[in-house]
Amino acid sequence: MAERGAGMAADIAEQPDVFSRLLSGPNAEAIGQVAAAVAARRPRHIVFTARGTSDHAALYAAYLAEIRLGIPAGLASPSAVTVFGARPDLRDALVIGVSQSGGSADLVEVVRVARESGAQTLAVTNDPNSPLAGASEMVVNVAAGHERAVAATKTYTAELLALLMLIEGVRAGDGTLPADERRELDRLPGLASALLEDQTAWQLAARYRFAGRMVTTGRGYAYPTARETALKLMETSYLPALSFSGADLLHGPLAMADPDVPVLAVVGNGPGGGAMREVLARLGERRADVVAVGPADVAGSALRIPTPDVDERYAPLLDILPLQRLALALALARGEDPDAPRGLKKVTVTR
Structure with a gap:
């Protein structure tokens, strides 16, 4: 029988590697391409839809969007769409669904309705083949790998980093992170490793x-x-x-x-x-x-x-x-x- 907490401990310990993986060539390039596509559409506001741990990652990204991009941002109430049948007009919006599994039916419905109304839609998920990814125009794979414990840890920080790279790429305009920003981000795996020793x-x-x-x-x-x-x-x-x-x-x-x-x-x-x-x-x-x-x-x-x-x-x-x-x-x-x-x-x- 596995030792109690061994899965969560292993997930936590992998986070420096997850940072390195997201910052590496293919993953960083893919996020840059999505960022460039978002910048080209010049959204007037950003709406995030998420639940649980991913809701907190989305809240972080909302702060980033308003502070770094000067674009109003907020979190959707999925029940407005799924329970009350609302159909908000999101023609000038970027709607981002954030979900580790990409399997939450209410988030999928929010993104589907937003896309039908003319919004640019994006899934940020650990499963690029999930229903949420399928409902969205674009997908960012947070590339955290299989998470052993029920409580999300490495998928959360992977979402944070992916959203940070996305928004800074939008700010740059062409999806390419400035050299000074890239240097700071490249420090994250080492800083995380040292911190996990405390x-x-x-x-x-x-x-x-x-x-x-x-x-x-x-x-x-x-x-x-x-x-x-x-x-x-x-x-x-x-x-x-x-x-x-x-x-x-x-x-x-x-x-x-x-x-x-x-x-x-x-x-x-x-x-x-x-x-x-x-x-x-x-x-x-x-x-x-x-x-x-x-x-x-x-x-x-x-x-x-x-x-x-x-x-x-x-x-x-x-x-x-x-x-x-x-x-x-x-x-x-x-x-x-x-x-x-x-x-x-x-x-x-x-x-």
């Missing part, structure tokens, strides 16, 4: 083994990381985890912060991280048990999970790695099997 996550698992609930928070590019962390904790450890943007945390939920509720705060060295410093100061006033995830110590936090000092655009691809390991370690410490969470399947069918 043992802080295992130490924190012992500290929080008996926690009753957790809060995760971040702003800007870090907010999707906070949301994905909360999901991983819930689906592997069955630990209630609430995720808030740093701004929303100050609007009411701050009242629940106290020494018995651990807070995982993703704090980078850019504008988003700067905006989080007030949040941590307020949490410190309430004597909350705060763990900062980032490259530097932050006032108001008692502990830190160290991550590389990179541009905030790239940080989500790295910051999530020790948090995935924390979810794995915490599940094992609580006697659970993170490879096969109860009640969950790899492909969830929704409508």
Whole structure:
């Protein structure tokens, strides 16, 4: 019998190789070609449709689109199409379906309806032969390979990198990444490998083994990381985890912060991280048990999970790695099997 958590551990460990594979010739060229096709159509807005972990990757891409491209972006509500029968006019839009399996029927329907209305459509998926890919004009294969555990890890970061390469390629106009950008991206596999050697996550698992609930928070590019962390904790450890943007945390939920509720705060060295410093100061006033995830110590936090000092655009691809390991370690410490969470399947069918 396989050791508990062995599948998830192996998936997490493969992420540096997944980064290298996506950045290599054929995969990078394919993403560049799609980016050039998107740039040629000059979409006026971008709509993402996704569920679960992929929804968090899509949220990251929405931040990228608005900040880097200056194009309004948002996440679709699939039920508007599949349950309520809405047929939105998306003629000037780029509609991107993001799904590891590409098998979610509601996402396929959203893309199909969008394409019929005249939208440019794209599937970002780990299965280029999936129904989602078949419903879309264009496909980006995230090339993560088979994922052993039910909880998505390497497919998530592969989606992040593929979406980053896509949007930066659109920004360039011809799909070719600028030389300085390419140099930074080429550092990711090495940075990821070094980060996965750090043992802080295992130490924190012992500290929080008996926690009753957790809060995760971040702003800007870090907010999707906070949301994905909360999901991983819930689906592997069955630990209630609430995720808030740093701004929303100050609007009411701050009242629940106290020494018995651990807070995982993703704090980078850019504008988003700067905006989080007030949040941590307020949490410190309430004597909350705060763990900062980032490259530097932050006032108001008692502990830190160290991550590389990179541009905030790239940080989500790295910051999530020790948090995935924390979810794995915490599940094992609580006697659970993170490879096969109860009640969950790899492909969830929704409508």
